[in-house]
Amino acid sequence: MRIWDIPPEKMCRNHLLGEHRELHALWSIIINNKKAYAHHPETLRWKGKLKALYLRHEALVNEMTARGYKHHTPLDPALATGKAVQDEFVNTYEEQVRILKERGCKCRV
Numbered sequence: 091m092r093i094w095d096i097p098p099e100k101m102c103r104n105h106l107l108g109e110h111r112e113l114h115a116l117w118s119i120i121i122n123n124k125k126a127y128a129h130h131p132e133t134l135r136w137k138g139k140l141k142a143l144y145l146r147h148e149a150l151v152n153e154m155t156a157r158g159y160k161h162h163t164p165l166d167p168a169l170a171t172g173k174a175v176q177d178e179f180v181n182t183y184e185e186q187v188r189i190l191k192e193r194g195c196k197c198r199v
Contacts, residue, residue: 091116091132093146094190095176095183098153102196107159110150114163117143121169135178144170
């Protein structure tokens with residue numbers, strides 16, 4: 091599970107759509123207080139930051155729409171509480187860029 095900190099417009103199709111899918115899973119884990127993945131580092135960094143996670147989702151949706159994808163899974167903005175900015179990282183931005191470059195995908199990092 092990973093929510094990147096890379097701007098969505100720089101992400102390849104697979105990473106953009108994959109992150110969107112994983113973001114929904116993470117949202118569900120947090121709002122429903124699910125035990126699965128509750129202690130995963132990516133889950134822990136978003137607890138108390140549902141507003142930031144919601145804003146990341148909106149950025150992903152905007153990019154998906156710009157690429158011609160249809161979006162049918164909105165998040166409930168009433169649940170978007172907490173901090174609006176993500177300031178904790180599992181990997182630094184620079185490490186995330188390196189990881190994506192090593193994957194040989196079409197991400198423009």
